[in-house]
Amino acid sequence: MAKVNEILLQMKRNPKDIRFSDLCKICEFYFGEARQSGSSHRVYKTPWRGDPRVNVQNNKGKAKVYQVKQVLMAVEKLEVDHGFKK
Numbered sequence: 101m102a103k104v105n106e107i108l109l110q111m112k113r114n115p116k117d118i119r120f121s122d123l124c125k126i127c128e129f130y131f132g133e134a135r136q137s138g139s140s141h142r143v144y145k146t147p148w149r150g151d152p153r154v155n156v157q158n159n160k161g162k163a164k165v166y167q168v169k170q171v172l173m174a175v176e177k178l179e180v181d182h183g184f185k186k
Contacts, residue, residue: 115168123163
């Protein structure tokens, strides 16, 4: 499996071609274990108020583009607002 930095770079360059397993690896690194993972969806808790979750969905082994973009925004918010650095 690819390293977190490599996956993030790939997500930024081409969000259309991201494996679901790689997106889950990023979410687990930044947000911890999924609080829901029994179906095609995985839900990760975020440390801020408002919409405190990241929801990702398996689409035949690939991640959905809009969800990849949402994860990228959540990671950026976590790094900027909460001082999380990899």
